[in-house]
Amino acid sequence: MSDADFQLKGSTLTVVVLEIHRYEPDSFSAQLQQKILKAPQFFANSPVLINIGKLTNTDLPIDFSLLIKQCRELGLQPVGFKGGAEEFAGAIAETGLASLPESSASIKAVALDIPEPTIQPETESQVEIKTIVQEKTVQRPSKVITRPVRSGQQVYAEGADLIVLSQVSEGAEVLADGNIHVYGALRGRALAGVYGDTEARIFCQQMDAELISVAGNFLLSESLDDSIRKQSAQAYLEGDTLKIIPL
Amino acid sequence: MAKIIVVTSGKGGVGKTTTSAAIGTGLAMQGHRTIIIDFDVGLRNLDLIMGCERRVVYDFVNVINGEATLGQATIKDKRTDNLHILAASQTRDKDALTQEGVQKVLNELSEDYDFIICDSPAGIEKGAQMALYFADEAIVVTNPEVSSVRDSDRILGILQSKSQRAEQGKDPIKEHLLITRYNPARVNEGEMLSVSDVEDILAIPLLGVIPESEAVLKASNQGTPVILDAQANAGQAYNDAVERLLGDEVEHRFLIAQKKGFFKRLLGATA
Numbered sequence: 001m002s003d004a005d006f007q008l009k010g011s012t013l014t015v016v017v018l019e020i021h022r023y024e025p026d027s028f029s030a031q032l033q034q035k036i037l038k039a040p041q042f043f044a045n046s047p048v049l050i051n052i053g054k055l056t057n058t059d060l061p062i063d064f065s066l067l068i069k070q071c072r073e074l075g076l077q078p079v080g081f082k083g084g085a086e087e088f089a090g091a092i093a094e095t096g097l098a099s100l101p102e103s104s105a106s107i108k109a110v111a112l113d114i115p116e117p118t119i120q121p122e123t124e125s126q127v128e129i130k131t132i133v134q135e136k137t138v139q140r141p142s143k144v145i146t147r148p149v150r151s152g153q154q155v156y157a158e159g160a161d162l163i164v165l166s167q168v169s170e171g172a173e174v175l176a177d178g179n180i181h182v183y184g185a186l187r188g189r190a191l192a193g194v195y196g197d198t199e200a201r202i203f204c205q206q207m208d209a210e211l212i213s214v215a216g217n218f219l220l221s222e223s224l225d226d227s228i229r230k231q232s233a234q235a236y237l238e239g240d241t242l243k244i245i246p247l
Numbered sequence: 248m249a250k251i252i253v254v255t256s257g258k259g260g261v262g263k264t265t266t267s268a269a270i271g272t273g274l275a276m277q278g279h280r281t282i283i284i285d286f287d288v289g290l291r292n293l294d295l296i297m298g299c300e301r302r303v304v305y306d307f308v309n310v311i312n313g314e315a316t317l318g319q320a321t322i323k324d325k326r327t328d329n330l331h332i333l334a335a336s337q338t339r340d341k342d343a344l345t346q347e348g349v350q351k352v353l354n355e356l357s358e359d360y361d362f363i364i365c366d367s368p369a370g371i372e373k374g375a376q377m378a379l380y381f382a383d384e385a386i387v388v389t390n391p392e393v394s395s396v397r398d399s400d401r402i403l404g405i406l407q408s409k410s411q412r413a414e415q416g417k418d419p420i421k422e423h424l425l426i427t428r429y430n431p432a433r434v435n436e437g438e439m440l441s442v443s444d445v446e447d448i449l450a451i452p453l454l455g456v457i458p459e460s461e462a463v464l465k466a467s468n469q470g471t472p473v474i475l476d477a478q479a480n481a482g483q484a485y486n487d488a489v490e491r492l493l494g495d496e497v498e499h500r501f502l503i504a505q506k507k508g509f510f511k512r513l514l515g516a517t518a
Contacts (some may be wrong), residue, residue: 147419148450151403152371160506167450169400187448 003224015079016043018071019051023062029070036074048076049100053083062088064095142178149174149188156194179203185230191218198237203247207233217242252364252492253420255380255406257398259369261390262427265463266485267366268296269474270386273489275330276474279361282321284352285335286378287368288343294334297324298470304314308336313350317355326475329359353381357508371405380411384421384490386454390428396448399424403449423454425488430459431504442502450492455488457481473504 020028036043052062064081071078080098081088092099108235143157145164153169155162162176165183172188174180177195185206193200193215200214207228212219214237224244232247261420264287271283271370277477288308294300299322305315310333317333324330333352336343356363367378379385390397406420407413413420426445433439442456457463457490466472474489476482480501487497 147407148403150407151400153404153408156266169404170398170449171400172404184450185447 016046016048017051018048020055022057023055025066044075046076047079047081048079050078053081064091068095143155202235205232206230212242212243249360249363250384251353251382252384252386253360253379254364254368254386254388255367255375255379255402256388256397257371257402261388261395263388264292264296264366265467265473266386266388266425267293267364268472269485270489271476272330272472273486274362275327277350278329280329281362282331282333282356282360282363283364283366284333285366288335288374289340291335291337293332293357293366295470296467297332297472299332303334304430305407306334306336308339308343311345312353337360344377346380349377350381371401376409379406381411382420386423386425388425388427389445391426391445396445397448422451424449424451425454427457428459429456431502454491455484456499456502457484
């Protein structure tokens with residue numbers, strides 16, 4: 001059930017940012033060519049992010065497709081725009097490239113020192129331009145299971161709460177990154193906060209679990225208190241101790 | 248269109264074949280055209296329980312492979328009208344069953360019969376999955392003991408996830424619980440799970456409870472489905488189950504221990 005074909009990941013990569021202060025097609029192209037000729041190998045097929053947040057002559061209509069064409073002719077690969085004002089949104093969308101918001105915290109730019117032609121191209125490694133993508137917890141809708149979770153079955157609510165409207169049989173396993181609710185007997189294994197969320201809880205109408213775990217702290221069936229067995233109960237973490245109390 | 252009913256359990260030796268024979272015979276006795284198919288390729292038993300082992304010429308695998316027609320392979324039951332048997336191959340293994348082959352045979356049978364009873368092999372492997380894949384309804388045979396109940400739970404999960412109905416997102420397979428070898432006296436002693444314990448764990452509707460009975464073993468050895476033994480509790484209980492399967496409401500019997508009389512206790516009789 002959890003055999004996904006892919007995994008989404010946050011990643012940091014270095015990319016050249018082309019910060020445009022003024023855009024007049026002819027002089028822009030000439031200046032860019034001059035710059036690139038200083039270190040043609042360094043720029044060959046280099047992806048660039050075009051920052052138009054510091055553009056001063058915004059009153060002019062800007063032909064973005066021409067801008068992209070000029071970059072490509074000089075061997076650059078524009079991957080997107082950054083810091084585009086709202087009036088450019090439509091024009092940027094038409095180019096088909098990505099439009100990144102101007103965010104000061106998440107994108108750190110370091111002034112790019114173009115190596116002098118006398119310097120060996122190996123000094124590329126000194127260039128440090130980082131784009132830091134911040135991962136945020138995204139609230140996903142809870143996973144709702146309406147039929148019994150039978151022995152041998154495993155249900156995982158990734159990044160979400162799990163709600164089972166029936167029972168969880170012995171030999172079945174329910175997992176969630178968030179909370180687990182079982183509106184029936186819980187006889188199998190229940191693991192909440194599997195990604196380490198210590199605030200996650202497990203709620204069930206009839207506590208008879210083989211194993212209860214919150215953020216990796218677990219209790220086995222034999223350690224269940226008799227007063228709680230087959231009662232409606234919840235499990236949560238208090239420090240490192242897993243507490244199970246009646247509801 | 249025939250209704251395809253799989254008789255399954257997960258665990259072996261709980262009474263799947265006995266139940267297939269009894270329920271199939273019961274349906275035929277009520278006038279429904281019925282065929283029982285043995286899916287236990289390599290360990291064929293149904294023909295013995297039905298008492299037709301000497302009349303098996305062609306089998307299920309022969310039909311799938313196109314070596315025989317259905318007309319050649321189906322065996323007409325001598326005691327009950329409307330009843331046919333399709334035996335499993337004794338010399339092959341479960342790999343001889345292909346999904347396309349099984350589907351072709353079931354489609355063909357669907358036109359001539361009202362009920363197709365698929366007698367599943369034990370386990371959850373290919374043979375069992377093949378028997379349940381095309382089912383409309385399932386009779387889950389369970390003995391009142393923990394390992395049998397857990398295996399039944401497992402097979403219920405497979406019915407929910409690996410059947411054609413589940414894969415195509417159609418209405419789920421209708422599940423029926425049949426508890427066999429039930430002994431109320433041992434339940435009272437706490438040696439056996441009670442009907443309500445089993446119902447509670449499996450959470451599916453109860454089709455019937457077949458009491459533990461010497462008549463079942465006797466019937467198996469004689470090659471007569473136990474449902475034909477109208478004197479035996481087990482035969483009557485199967486009859487009730489068939490009526491419930493057909494939609495009638497019949498009260499459950501044989502759930503309470505009979506007080507043994509003085510002589511019975513002296514003789515130690517159990518049936």
